[in-house]
Amino acid sequence: MLLKERIVRHYDELSPFYRDVWGVHIHHGYWKTGTERKEEAQEQLIRELLARANIKNGCRILDVGCGLGGSAIFLSETLNAQVTGITISPAQVELGNALARQRGADVRIIEMDAETLDLEDQFDVVWSVEAISHLSKRGDCFRSIGRALKRGGQLVIADWLKSPTATPEQERRFLEPVEQAMLVPKLEAPEVYMDYIRQAGVSVTLFEDISPHVLKTWDIAIELIRSPALWKLAATRGKDVIGFLEGFAAMRAGYRSKTLVYGVLIGQKP
Numbered sequence: 001m002l003l004k005e006r007i008v009r010h011y012d013e014l015s016p017f018y019r020d021v022w023g024v025h026i027h028h029g030y031w032k033t034g035t036e037r038k039e040e041a042q043e044q045l046i047r048e049l050l051a052r053a054n055i056k057n058g059c060r061i062l063d064v065g066c067g068l069g070g071s072a073i074f075l076s077e078t079l080n081a082q083v084t085g086i087t088i089s090p091a092q093v094e095l096g097n098a099l100a101r102q103r104g105a106d107v108r109i110i111e112m113d114a115e116t117l118d119l120e121d122q123f124d125v126v127w128s129v130e131a132i133s134h135l136s137k138r139g140d141c142f143r144s145i146g147r148a149l150k151r152g153g154q155l156v157i158a159d160w161l162k163s164p165t166a167t168p169e170q171e172r173r174f175l176e177p178v179e180q181a182m183l184v185p186k187l188e189a190p191e192v193y194m195d196y197i198r199q200a201g202v203s204v205t206l207f208e209d210i211s212p213h214v215l216k217t218w219d220i221a222i223e224l225i226r227s228p229a230l231w232k233l234a235a236t237r238g239k240d241v242i243g244f245l246e247g248f249a250a251m252r253a254g255y256r257s258k259t260l261v262y263g264v265l266i267g268q269k270p
Helices: 003-021 038-052 070-079 090-103 138-148 168-181 190-199 216-224 228-235 239-256
Strands: 060-064 082-087 107-111 123-129 149-162 203-209 260-268
Touching: 003 090, 003 239, 038 070, 038 123, 038 149, 038 216, 038 260, 060 070, 060 138, 070 082, 070 090, 070 107, 070 123, 082 090, 090 107, 123 138, 138 149, 138 190, 149 168, 149 190, 168 239, 168 260, 190 203, 190 260, 216 239, 228 239, 239 260
Parallel strands: 060 082, 060 123, 082 107, 123 149
Antiparallel strands: 149 260, 203 260
């Protein structure tokens, strides 16, 4: 089975689990004091990204890899924005649109491949959190993003990256387990993402490694999956699900070794 097909199956099967265990924001949290609840930390990550980009109220936003639509709804409500979210998971489309209707948010979730964005509209902001790392053709995605951005539009990316100083031994020990468990191709360094962005006609205005602020995500996640009943259920869903749960420890080890980086990239289309 191709990696993309495995990713679709993963999110179709596990999205209800994500929602029930982790919440509608299926991304890292950002801790300032370390005492925040996970839901507060997840929304705090969104606010931290907004603080690093010059995003105006009333804008149109494209959320690439929108998951369950939690961030899209938060952006819509916070900025009075019109948000379009895309995902390759039909289950996430259904769950996300239902949540948006329930909240009365100006959000539309559609099924679309991020590598081949096919949108007639252009957007003031393209937003993508922890999605592009799953793609095999990242250059194609960034070129599509460049076309989707209006002139003067802002690009906001948060993603899992490889430390620029990672040795081959560190990659083998800390990154390969993450890649296998989390269904991502080879992780790339920040400069590679920056090259993709520039080649797409977008200027890079900021890169920041915020790994220390997100590491607690995996301490909490590991506690949440200690239930033997959960592992029994996972065993009925196939090796990818078991591997995914086992990958939580690999994520924590990757960050602690400083081989895995949680990077924020902000760009603007001239």
